[in-house]
Amino acid sequence: MAEFLNERRMSLAIALALLAVPLMAEWLGNSFYTTLATRAAILALAGVGLNIALGSGGLISLGHAAFFGIGGYAVGIIASHHQAYEPLMTWPLTIAATNQMPVLWLVAILASGLAALMIGALSLRTSGVYFIMITLAFAQMIYYFAVSWPAYGGQDGLSIYVRDGFPGLNTLRPLDFFLLCYAVLMVVLALVRMISGARFGAMLEAVRQNPARVAALGLSPFRIRLVAFVLSGMVTGLAGALYADLNRFVSPSMLSWHMSGEIMVFVILGGAGRLFGPVAGACIYVLFEHVFGGVSDYWQFFLGALLLGVVLFARGGLIGLAAGRARHD
Amino acid sequence: MTFALFTEQILNGLQLGVMLFLMAAGLTLIFGVMGLINLAHGSLFMVGGFVCAAVAVWSGSFWLGLAASLVASAAAGALVEIAVIRRLYDRDHLDQVLATFALVLMFSEATRFVFGSSPLYLNPPAMLSGPVMLPGGIAYPAYRLAIIVAGLLVAGGLGLLINRTRLGVRIRAGEADREMISALGIDIRTLYTIVFALGAALAGFAGALVGAIQSVEVGMGEPVLILAFVVIVIGGIGSIRGALIASVIVGVVDTMGRFLLPDLLSGMMDAASARGTGAAIASMLIYVLMALVLIVKPRGLFPAHG
Amino acid sequence: MTEPVLSLSGVTRSFGALKVSDAVDLDLRAGEIHALIGPNGAGKSTLIKLISGEIEPDAGRIRFAGRDLQGLDQAARARLGLARTFQVSSLIPDFSVRRNVMLAVQAREGSGFGFVRQVSGDSRLGDAAMTALGRVGLQDRAQVPAAELSHGERRLLEIAMALALRPRAFLMDEPMAGLGSEGSGALIGFLDSLRGEAPILLVEHDMDAVFALADRISVLVGGRVIAHGSPDDIRADADVRAAYLGEE
Numbered sequence: 001m002a003e004f005l006n007e008r009r010m011s012l013a014i015a016l017a018l019l020a021v022p023l024m025a026e027w028l029g030n031s032f033y034t035t036l037a038t039r040a041a042i043l044a045l046a047g048v049g050l051n052i053a054l055g056s057g058g059l060i061s062l063g064h065a066a067f068f069g070i071g072g073y074a075v076g077i078i079a080s081h082h083q084a085y086e087p088l089m090t091w092p093l094t095i096a097a098t099n100q101m102p103v104l105w106l107v108a109i110l111a112s113g114l115a116a117l118m119i120g121a122l123s124l125r126t127s128g129v130y131f132i133m134i135t136l137a138f139a140q141m142i143y144y145f146a147v148s149w150p151a152y153g154g155q156d157g158l159s160i161y162v163r164d165g166f167p168g169l170n171t172l173r174p175l176d177f178f179l180l181c182y183a184v185l186m187v188v189l190a191l192v193r194m195i196s197g198a199r200f201g202a203m204l205e206a207v208r209q210n211p212a213r214v215a216a217l218g219l220s221p222f223r224i225r226l227v228a229f230v231l232s233g234m235v236t237g238l239a240g241a242l243y244a245d246l247n248r249f250v251s252p253s254m255l256s257w258h259m260s261g262e263i264m265v266f267v268i269l270g271g272a273g274r275l276f277g278p279v280a281g282a283c284i285y286v287l288f289e290h291v292f293g294g295v296s297d298y299w300q301f302f303l304g305a306l307l308l309g310v311v312l313f314a315r316g317g318l319i320g321l322a323a324g325r326a327r328h329d
Numbered sequence: 330m331t332f333a334l335f336t337e338q339i340l341n342g343l344q345l346g347v348m349l350f351l352m353a354a355g356l357t358l359i360f361g362v363m364g365l366i367n368l369a370h371g372s373l374f375m376v377g378g379f380v381c382a383a384v385a386v387w388s389g390s391f392w393l394g395l396a397a398s399l400v401a402s403a404a405a406g407a408l409v410e411i412a413v414i415r416r417l418y419d420r421d422h423l424d425q426v427l428a429t430f431a432l433v434l435m436f437s438e439a440t441r442f443v444f445g446s447s448p449l450y451l452n453p454p455a456m457l458s459g460p461v462m463l464p465g466g467i468a469y470p471a472y473r474l475a476i477i478v479a480g481l482l483v484a485g486g487l488g489l490l491i492n493r494t495r496l497g498v499r500i501r502a503g504e505a506d507r508e509m510i511s512a513l514g515i516d517i518r519t520l521y522t523i524v525f526a527l528g529a530a531l532a533g534f535a536g537a538l539v540g541a542i543q544s545v546e547v548g549m550g551e552p553v554l555i556l557a558f559v560v561i562v563i564g565g566i567g568s569i570r571g572a573l574i575a576s577v578i579v580g581v582v583d584t585m586g587r588f589l590l591p592d593l594l595s596g597m598m599d600a601a602s603a604r605g606t607g608a609a610i611a612s613m614l615i616y617v618l619m620a621l622v623l624i625v626k627p628r629g630l631f632p633a634h635g
Numbered sequence: 636m637t638e639p640v641l642s643l644s645g646v647t648r649s650f651g652a653l654k655v656s657d658a659v660d661l662d663l664r665a666g667e668i669h670a671l672i673g674p675n676g677a678g679k680s681t682l683i684k685l686i687s688g689e690i691e692p693d694a695g696r697i698r699f700a701g702r703d704l705q706g707l708d709q710a711a712r713a714r715l716g717l718a719r720t721f722q723v724s725s726l727i728p729d730f731s732v733r734r735n736v737m738l739a740v741q742a743r744e745g746s747g748f749g750f751v752r753q754v755s756g757d758s759r760l761g762d763a764a765m766t767a768l769g770r771v772g773l774q775d776r777a778q779v780p781a782a783e784l785s786h787g788e789r790r791l792l793e794i795a796m797a798l799a800l801r802p803r804a805f806l807m808d809e810p811m812a813g814l815g816s817e818g819s820g821a822l823i824g825f826l827d828s829l830r831g832e833a834p835i836l837l838v839e840h841d842m843d844a845v846f847a848l849a850d851r852i853s854v855l856v857g858g859r860v861i862a863h864g865s866p867d868d869i870r871a872d873a874d875v876r877a878a879y880l881g882e883e
Contacts, residue, residue, distance in 0.1 A: 060423050122620050125627045129366045129422055130566065133558040134623065140555045141616035148612045150605040199741050199749030206727045206738055213725045216687065217742035217800065218713030224747055257555065261368075261430045268427055298442050304434030311428045312416055 011276035015186070018044075018283060022178045034174040035246075040286040041181045042242045047266035047278025048188055049235030054264070055273030056196060057228040058208035063119065063135030064263045066142045067233040069255030070115050071108035071240025073146065076158040076250035078104055083161050099164045101171070101180075105241050112237020113230050115142070120229035124222055136257060143255040157251025164245050171245070181242050185279070188235055193275055195231075204228050236263065265307055333467045338588045339581065344473050346580025347480025351535035352557035353564070353572040354487060355528025361504045361567035362524050363418050368429040369409065370532050370557070371550030372436035377402045377533025378540040378549055379444055382451040391454035395537050402533020403526045410525040415518065433551070441547050448544035476538050483531070484573050491569065500524060504567060556583075559615055563622045565629025575630065579615050586611035638701065639664045640804050640834055641717075646685060646695035655681045656692065657858040663804060668826065668835045670845045673855035679838045680722060682855070683808050686836070687719045688712040700803055714745070716803030720796075720810055722838075724789035728782035732773060732792055735781050736764035739799035767799040771825065787818045794825075804834050811841040823847050846870070 018037060025033035046068050053059040081088050081097035088095045098104065123134040147155050162172075169176045195201050203224050207214050211221040244250045253259065262285070270281030288306070292299035356370050380401040385394030409432065417425045452458070453472035460468040491497040499520055536550060543549070560579050564571030591607030598606065622630060639662035648656040655678040663669050671679050684690045686697060688709040697704045700715050713719070727735050737754065740763040741747065754760060768774045771791040776784065781792060790810055797805055810826070811819045823844050826835060830850075839845050845852065845866075852869045854862040862868075862875045869875055 054423075060426060062426060122623050125623060129360065130562060130627075132366060132422060132426060133562055134619070136555060137559050137562065137616055137619060140552075141613050144612035145609055148605075149609040194753070195750050197753045197755060198751055199746055199754055202734070202738060202741065202754050203747040206730065209727045209729060210725060212689075212709075212721075213727060214738075214742075215709040216713055216719050216721070216725070217739050217796070218710050218745075219742050219747040220708065220710040227748065257551065261433075264427065264430070268423075272423075298438040300434045301438035301442070304431040304438070307431035307434070308413065308428055311420075311424050311431065312413075 007274065007276075011279075014276050014280050014283065018279065019182060022175060026175050031174040034178050036286055036290060038174070038178040038181050038246055040283045041178065041185050042239050042246055043263075043266055043286065044279040044282035045181075045185050045188060045242065046236045046239035046263050047270070047282050048185070048192060049232050049237075049239060050263050051232075051267050051272065051278050052192060052235065053229050053232035054267055055277065056201070056204050056208065057225055057232075059124075059225060059229060059232075060132050061135040061229070061232070062132050062257070062260050062264065063123075063137075063139030064233070064236050065255050065257060065259035066119065066139035067112040067116055067236040068240040068243070068259060068263065069142065069146065069250075069252070070112045071237030072244035072250040072254045073152070073158075073240075074108040074111045074237075075104045075164065075241045075244040076160060077152055078107065079160040079164060079244075080152065080158050099162070101164050101166045101241075101245070104164055105238055108237050108241035109234045112240065113234040115237075116230045116233025117226070120226045120233070124225050124229065136260065139255065139260055140257060143252055143257070146252040146255055153251070155252060157249060157253075160244060160248040160250075163248055177246070181246075184238070184242065188238070189275060189279075192235075196275075200224070200227070265303075269307070269310060332465070336463070336465070336467050337469060338584055340469055340473065340477065342581035342584030343577060344477050344480075344580070345584055346577035347477050347484075348535050348539055348553065349557055349560050349580055350480060350484060350573050350576035351531045352553055353560040353576055354484070354569055355531040356554075356557055357561050357564075357567055357569065357572050358500070359525060359528045360561075362500055363521055365414065365417060366422055366425050366429070367414070367528075368426060368554065369432035369436060370528070371554030372433055373402050373406055373529040373532040374536035374539075374550035374553055375436065375440060375547065376405050377536030378451075378545040379440060379449065379536075380533070381537035382449040382540050382545045383444070385451055386449070391452070391541070394451070395534075398533050398537035399530050402536070403530040405533075406529020407522050407526040409529075410522050414525060415521060418521070437547050444547075446547065448546035449540075450544055451540040453541040472541060476542075479538065483534070487531075487569060496523070556615070559619050561629075562619055563629060565632040568629070568631045571629060571631030579618070582618055583611075583615050586614040590614075637665070638698075640700065641686070641836065642698045643682075643686070644696050644698075646682070646692045646697060648681060648685060648690065648692045654858050656685060658695070659855075659858070659860055661853055661860065663834050663836050665834055666830055667850040668830050668837055668848045670837045670839055670849035670852045671855060672839065672842070672845055672852060677855040678858040679855055680808060681858075683719065683722075683806055683836075683838060686712075687717060687806060713742075713800070716800075716833075717806060718797035718800045718802035718804070718833075719806040720790075720793040720808060722808040722812065724786075724793050726781040726784075726789060726792060726796075729780060731778050731780055732768065732784065732788075733761065733764050733777040735792060736767050736795050736799050737761060739767075739796040740764055743800050763799060767795045770798060771795045772821075786813045787815065790814060790818075790822075794822075802833055804836065805829070806836050808838045809840060810837070811839055811844050819844060 018041060022034035022037040025031060025037070046064070049067070050061065050064045053061050078088060078097050079099065082099050086097065088097050119135065119138045123131050123138065126134060152158055163177070165171055166180055169180060171177045171180065196205070203214065203219060207221045207224050214221050214224070240254060243254065266278045266281035266285055268281065269284050270277030270279065288303060289299065292302050296302070352370065352374060356367060359365055359367055377398040381394040381398035384397040385391045388394065413428060413432065417428055457472040457475050459471055461471045461474060463469055491500055532550070535553070556579065560572060560575045563579065564575030587608065590611045591604045594607045595603040597603070641663040643659055643661040646656055646659045647654065659682060671682065673679055681690070685692050688704065688707060688711070699712070699717060702715070704712055727738065730738070737760045740760050765774060765777065768777055771794055773788060773791050773795060776788060781789070784792060790813070794810060811822060814822060819841060826837070826848055829835065837845070837848065849866055851864065852866055853860050854869065854875050862872045864872070
C-alpha cells in the first residue's frame, strides 16, 4: 500500500507542477511557457484517452492519431464555415456553424467516438499483432483521405483565424486557455478514475488479464473492449479538438502514424495503466522537445534513444521507476 | 480509354505489388520465425534507397549502387538485430512496437543528419532507361518491367530457399516450433540474425529499385511499411504465398482505383470534383478491401497456421 | 418425463482427420451428477469446450434449458446458466479472491457496464461474494491476490465463482485434480450437497470421487461413448474394464 500512496503523492505533485509553471510564467510576464504547458496538458489528454484502451484494456492501438485528427478536423471544419459565414449544411436542414467550444467539443467527441466504434468493431475481431497493424492501417486510411480530399485544405490543412470561444473566458489570453485545458484534463482524469473503480473498470481489467474467464462468466469480452475503445477514442478526439484551437490550425499531420506513435510514447514514458502516467509522459515529452529541440535539429534521435532505453531497461515507465512496480504489471 | 493505357496501368499495379511483396515477405518471415512485429522495416527500405542513390552517384554505376544497397541493408539489419532486436523476442508486442518505433525515429534522424533534408534522385541504368515495345504495340518503361521481373524472380528464389534448402528447413522448423529447433541443435541466435538480415536485404532491395522511380527521401519507407501491413492482414500472417497474392491484389486495386475512379465519377459530377472525390475514394480503396477481408476471413486469405 | 437440463445428440467434431467427438449422445437431468470418464485424449475436455461454446461442433445438436445452443457464443451460454470450471484454474491473477468472486456476482447481474458506482463500496456485491466464499471455506483468504493461492485453493475459488453465478448446471472439468486426499474428501462432500442446487456434469480422473458421487456415468473412449449407466453397471461392464479400467 505504501507504493500506492507514493503513486498518489506523485500524481498530485505532477498535477500541481503542471499548474504552477504557467502561473509562474504569467507572473514573470512570459506567456511562452504558458503555451508550452497548454501543449503538455492537451497531449496528456490524448494520452489519457489512449491509456484507457492500452493501459486498462491491453489493446495496443497504433491508430489513435485517427481520433486525435478527427477531433481536430471537427473543430477546423466547423471553424472554416463559421469564419466564412456559411452554414455547415443546408439540406435536409440548415445547421449554422458555431465558434463555441462546448458545442465543438461535443461534435469532436461524437465524431471520434463514431470512428472508434467502426474501427474498433472491425479490428477487435482480431487480436495481438493483427490488431496493431489494423488500427495503424485504418488510421492511415483516414490520413490519406484527409490528404486527398480537397474541400478542407487537403495536404495544406485548415487555418482557424480566431481561436474559438468559451462562455465567460477570453480564450485568446494564453492563461485563460491553459486553465480551460487544464480543467478539462482534470475532469477527464476524475471521470477515468471513477470508471476504472466502477463495474466497467473491473470488467475491463479482468478482460485484460483473462478474457476466457470473463466469457465463461457470461460477459462478452468483445463488447467490453469495444466500449473501452470508443471511450478511449472519444477522449483522444477531445484532445484533438483542443489541439486544433491551440495551434489555430489543423493538418493531416495530426492524423499521421507518427502522431499515433507519439501518443503511445506519452503513455509509456510515464507508465502504462497508471492514471497520471500519460500526464507525466506528455510533460517529459514537451520538456524534452523544448530542451533538446533548442540544442539540436535532430532531437528526435535522442527521443528515440530515450524511448529505447525506457523500453529495454525501465519497463514501468518513469512513474514506475520512482514509485515502484505498477499494481498490475 | 485505350487498351494500351489500361494495360500500362495493370503493369504499374503489378510493379507496386511486387515492391510490396519484397517488404511484406520480410515482415511476415520475421514475424513467422521470431514472433516480432518490426516497424523499423520501413527504415531498412530507406537505407536501401539512400545507399543505392549515394553509391550510384559517387561511382556512376547503378548496378554498383544496387549491390551496395543490398550489402548495406543486410548489414544494418544484422547490426540492429544483434544490438536491439534480439532483446525483444521474449517481450510482448507493445515493447516490440515501442522499441522499433524508437528505431524508426533514430534511423530517420540519422539519415537526415548524413544526407540532409532534400531528396536525392537516382536514374535508372542506361540499358533500362527507354521504353520497350510489348506485344500489341504497347510501349512500357523497360525499368518498371525489369522491377516486375526482378521481383518475381526474388519471389521464386525465396520459395526455393524456403522449400528446398537447409536454411529453409530451419526457417520452417522455427516457424513450427521454437523448442524443436533448439532441440535439433541449430544455433538459434545465428538463425534469427540471418532471417532478420535476409528480410532487411529484401526491404533494402525494394528501396533501391523504387529509388529510381520516386525520389529518395527520409520517411520514404513508412507509407510502404503500412501498405505492407495491409498486405499481411489480407494475405494472412506468416504466409509467403499469401503475401505474394495479397501484394499483387493490393498493388493492382490501388493503382486501378486511382486510374479508374475519377473517370467513373465524371459521369455523375463535374470534372474537377470528380477528380477530387475519385482520388479521395481511391486512396481508401485498399483499406476498404482489408475491412471486407476482416469481416469474411479475420485471419486473412491464406492463414499459415490453423 | 421432463426434458433434461442439458442434452447432446449426435455431437461430432474433428480436428483434421482426427474425430475427437464422434456422434456423442449425452444428457444431464435435474438433481443428478453425471460423470464423464475416459482415458487421456478420449475427448472429455473437447466435449466440455463444445458444450460451453469455446468450439463449435461439426454436426449434432446441443440443447440447454429448453433452447438449442447453436450459434451462441460462450458468454451467451454462460448467461443462460451454464457455469464452467476449468481444468487449469482460470482466474484473474491480480484481483483478490473476493474481487474474483465479485466479478462473477457482477456477471450474474448482467452488468459489466456500470460506470459510476464504485465496486469497492458496493456491499451487495461484496456480501454475495463472501457468501459464496464461505460455502467453499475460503472466507479467511478473501483479501489475498488470486495469484498467491495454493493449487487447491484455486480449485475452490473456481467453484466459488461458479456458485456465485447461481447456474442451472455446472460443467466441472477435473475439479479434484491436484487436491490432496484430505482436500478431495472435503470437496466430494461439498459436491454431493450441490446436486440439489443444480446438476453437475463432472469430468474426473479420480475414480473414488466418481464412484462416490455419480448417479450415472458415461465412458468416453476415442471420442465415442462406449458405455453408459449407473456406477454399478459401469463397474460390471466388461468393455469398460478392458478398454479403460485396465483390469485383466
